[in-house]
Amino acid sequence: MIAYIVRRILYVIPIVIGVNLLTFTLFFFVNTPDDVARLQLGVKRVTPEAIEKWKIDHGYDKPLLYNADATGAAQLTDTIFFKHSVRLFLFDFGQADDGRDISQDIGERMWPSLAIALPTLLIGVLVNITFAMLLAFFRGMYLDTWGVVLCVIMMSISLLFYIIGGQYLVGKLLRLVPISGYDTSWHAIKFVILPVIIGVVYGIGAGTRLYRTFFLEEINKDYVRTGRAKGLSELRVLFQHVLKNAMIPILTGVVAVIPLLFIGSLIMESFFGIPGLGSYTIDAIRHQDFSIVRAMVFLGVVLYIIGLLLTDISYTLVDPRVRLN
Amino acid sequence: MPQLVLLWTDRLIFLLLGAVIAFAVYALRHEHLRAPWRQVRRRRLAMAALVVLLVYVGAGLLDSVHMRLRLANEGGQNVQYAAEIVSALDLIGKPLVSRSEVSFSAPFATHAFVKEVARQPDGRTIMEYSRLRYAGAHLQDPEQRAGDIIGRVLKGGVVGALIWALLVAAVVLLARRGDQRLAYVAKRIIYGQGETPWRTILLTAGAVFVLVGLVTNLATHYHVLGTDQVGQDVLWRSVKSIRTGLIVGTLTTLVMLPFAVVLGIMAGYFRGWVDDVIQYTYTTLSAIPSVLLIAAAILSLHVYIATHEEAFPTVVERADLRLLFLCLILGVTSWTGLCRLLRGETLKLREQDYIQAATALGVRHAQIMMRHILPNLMHLVLITVVLDFSLLVLFEAVLSYVGVGVDPSTDSWGNMINSARLEMAREPIVWWSLTSAFVFMFGLVLAANLFADAVRDAFDPRLRK
Numbered sequence: 001m002i003a004y005i006v007r008r009i010l011y012v013i014p015i016v017i018g019v020n021l022l023t024f025t026l027f028f029f030v031n032t033p034d035d036v037a038r039l040q041l042g043v044k045r046v047t048p049e050a051i052e053k054w055k056i057d058h059g060y061d062k063p064l065l066y067n068a069d070a071t072g073a074a075q076l077t078d079t080i081f082f083k084h085s086v087r088l089f090l091f092d093f094g095q096a097d098d099g100r101d102i103s104q105d106i107g108e109r110m111w112p113s114l115a116i117a118l119p120t121l122l123i124g125v126l127v128n129i130t131f132a133m134l135l136a137f138f139r140g141m142y143l144d145t146w147g148v149v150l151c152v153i154m155m156s157i158s159l160l161f162y163i164i165g166g167q168y169l170v171g172k173l174l175r176l177v178p179i180s181g182y183d184t185s186w187h188a189i190k191f192v193i194l195p196v197i198i199g200v201v202y203g204i205g206a207g208t209r210l211y212r213t214f215f216l217e218e219i220n221k222d223y224v225r226t227g228r229a230k231g232l233s234e235l236r237v238l239f240q241h242v243l244k245n246a247m248i249p250i251l252t253g254v255v256a257v258i259p260l261l262f263i264g265s266l267i268m269e270s271f272f273g274i275p276g277l278g279s280y281t282i283d284a285i286r287h288q289d290f291s292i293v294r295a296m297v298f299l300g301v302v303l304y305i306i307g308l309l310l311t312d313i314s315y316t317l318v319d320p321r322v323r324l325n
Numbered sequence: 326m327p328q329l330v331l332l333w334t335d336r337l338i339f340l341l342l343g344a345v346i347a348f349a350v351y352a353l354r355h356e357h358l359r360a361p362w363r364q365v366r367r368r369r370l371a372m373a374a375l376v377v378l379l380v381y382v383g384a385g386l387l388d389s390v391h392m393r394l395r396l397a398n399e400g401g402q403n404v405q406y407a408a409e410i411v412s413a414l415d416l417i418g419k420p421l422v423s424r425s426e427v428s429f430s431a432p433f434a435t436h437a438f439v440k441e442v443a444r445q446p447d448g449r450t451i452m453e454y455s456r457l458r459y460a461g462a463h464l465q466d467p468e469q470r471a472g473d474i475i476g477r478v479l480k481g482g483v484v485g486a487l488i489w490a491l492l493v494a495a496v497v498l499l500a501r502r503g504d505q506r507l508a509y510v511a512k513r514i515i516y517g518q519g520e521t522p523w524r525t526i527l528l529t530a531g532a533v534f535v536l537v538g539l540v541t542n543l544a545t546h547y548h549v550l551g552t553d554q555v556g557q558d559v560l561w562r563s564v565k566s567i568r569t570g571l572i573v574g575t576l577t578t579l580v581m582l583p584f585a586v587v588l589g590i591m592a593g594y595f596r597g598w599v600d601d602v603i604q605y606t607y608t609t610l611s612a613i614p615s616v617l618l619i620a621a622a623i624l625s626l627h628v629y630i631a632t633h634e635e636a637f638p639t640v641v642e643r644a645d646l647r648l649l650f651l652c653l654i655l656g657v658t659s660w661t662g663l664c665r666l667l668r669g670e671t672l673k674l675r676e677q678d679y680i681q682a683a684t685a686l687g688v689r690h691a692q693i694m695m696r697h698i699l700p701n702l703m704h705l706v707l708i709t710v711v712l713d714f715s716l717l718v719l720f721e722a723v724l725s726y727v728g729v730g731v732d733p734s735t736d737s738w739g740n741m742i743n744s745a746r747l748e749m750a751r752e753p754i755v756w757w758s759l760t761s762a763f764v765f766m767f768g769l770v771l772a773a774n775l776f777a778d779a780v781r782d783a784f785d786p787r788l789r790k
Contacts, residue, residue, distance in 0.1 A: 015608055019612060022609065022610075156767055156770040156774050158723075158742075158763060158767075159719070161763045161767075164759065260614075267727070281617065285620045293621055297613055
């Protein structure tokens with residue numbers, strides 16, 4: 001098990017290098033550092049001196065990937081790619097274009113993101129399991145059939161509609177909670193409620209349908225039939241046997257996304273004015289700030305891979321038949 | 326004759342259309358492919374969804390025939406063409422395109438939604454809700470509006486119903502087998518007997534025909550769904566957005582399919598280092614959060630377009646390339662799931678006896694993959710394609726909101742929602758652009774979802790009863 005985890009962590013390194021190379025290529029082979037400098041300096045006519053100065057200030061004055069003037073290992077290390085990637089590996093994301101320290105911003109903005117994403121996930125899973133069990137209990141009946149159709153209808157509605165509709169209904173018509181914004185400490189709770197509710201409602205369609213198939217897969221297995229044969233009530237079978245086994249795919253699915261919660265939801269956060277990482281990324285995209293986008297890509301990749309690793313480990317924990325090797 | 330213009334997305338759309346028709350002909354001739362489609366055909370909900378889908382596809386295809394109109398020239402030898410590129414749909418909807426108001430107006434309104442400066446005969450200026458330029462302009466007195474609308478609804482509905490009646494008659498004639506009496510065929514359809522649920526199909530088609538009939542009859546004299554900030558007809562913008570939605574949903578899959586299929590089969594079939602390289606590639610790609618990868622790619626494209634303006638002569642062509650690029654990058658982010666699925670399935674398939682036999686008989690690798698493995702994976706490919714479609718249509722709206730979607734000049738539901746978002750804060754609230762974008766998108770996505778469900782149930786061997 002330990003050996004497996006170590007091997008998986010070593011496997012992360014080439015992937016992260018690959019991702020870095022990819023984002024780097026995307027950005028610099030289409031646009032030379034000169035283009036970037038011109039764009040950042042913002043005016044149409046910029047003097048060549050100003051561009052040179054910007055490039056030196058921001059470390060873009062080196063060759064992209066291969067430095068022919070240098071000798072030995074410096075041929076590869078004295079380049080824009082190396083200088084910018086090595087720092088990422090040390091979680092030093094450098095400065096944004098407006099001069100703020102990205103690492104510090106990320107550290108601060110992580111918590112609001114989590115405050116929205118974690119309750120959404122937990123409440124969402126509970127609600128979806130409840131509905132899915134209800135449908136599975138009434139399987140093949142009208143309630144089940146129409147429940148599934150309702151799920152499909154809910155899945156067909158855009159997330160944007162849920163957000164705008166929810167803001168209008170709850171925030172503007174009923175005036176129960178503020179439409180958007182955020183606050184420090186416990187006062188934040190009134191800002192958190194609406195995004196969480198909307199996130200849960202949005203997830204019901206797809207989640208319930210998926211979990212329902214998990215339940216139905218288990219419900220037709222032999223051990224369930226044995227349970228019924230020995231006289232257990234349908235409810236007891238469902239709660240004691242089916243639920244436990246259907247939890248395996250549900251839990252492992254949840255574990256995989258837990259690390260990504262830190263990044264938050266791009267859309268939710270920017271609609272509700274939550275100062276989290278999601279809105280941070282959106283703002284960076286809109287201002288074409290590539291250092292932030294790249295930092296977020298790096299962070300996302302690392303968290304995604306941690307999620308994969310956690311999934312594998314949780315499989316062995318909940319299902320003793322699975323052996324990692 | 327107008328000069329036809331083929332944009333890049335048009336070419337791909339027609340290529341895709343050709344491929345679908347070719348597949349349909351092929352499937353008709355092979356019983357093992359016909360059987361699951363017959364099962365789809367028996368599903369009433371799926372067939373109703375198909376009718377709705379076909380209406381969307383029809384509008385999208387009409388909007389994909391682009392041309393430059395011939396300019397009127399007096400006696401000159403050189404034929405001149407307009408610089409502006411229009412589509413066949415634009416020609417049909419010409420009355421709607423040209424009739425833009427000054428600013429917002431509510432659905433069926435005769436007066437503007439916001440006050441404007443108007444000059445009185447005596448020279449004073451006052452703020453008033455002025456009459457709209459086009460909507461309801463034929464009415465002497467706005468009070469007559471209700472009666473006029475009811476009259477037009479009835480007239481349009483009746484015309485739609487008449488066309489529908491022709492369709493019903495055609496179906497009855499075509500559904501007749503041998504010397505069956507027509508009354509018998511009609512009775513079977515009315516009672517919903519027979520394998521194909523004609524009753525459901527015809528009722529759905531009837532609803533569509535009546536709706537289209539009365540809306541077109543109204544749209545020539547009113548703004549049925551109001552106008553937006555710059556006075557454009559919202560109904561028209563929603564209809565024009567259909568093409569964008571369909572392209573994002575279909576071309577993306579077209580782009581990703583070759584990668585996913587070829588690489589997935591190769592990884593599973595050859596194993597060893599080929600597998601390692603391919604697995605590495607898709608793990609790397611899928612590790613990047615897709616919105617971020619798309620954002621980074623589109624950002625790069627923005628800068629590229631900004632620095633190479635001369636390469637894109639017209640707005641339409643630039644918007645078209647951006648749309649195509651969006652499909653490409655969406656394809657790059659979405660092929661990994663299917664590739665992984667196909668790899669796993671190929672790993673299982675290659676141990677089958679018939680593959681072993683083919684290998685022992687000395688059949689070449691390429692042939693084994695083409696003839697023995699690929700056909701056994703087609704159901705997975707098909708299911709993925711239809712299930713992804715609706716997700717992509719929804720995703721387009723989200724991307725446009727983030728600012729990395731289609732070109733702002735392209736009509737798309739995402740752009741409509743994005744620009745209408747701030748209108749919700751107005752008092753009184755401007756709800757119609759947002760609502761119609763959502764309703765049009767919902768119609769397409771729901772129909773696609775219902776149809777995709779039936780296809781999955783029919784093709785997935787695990788679900789087959």
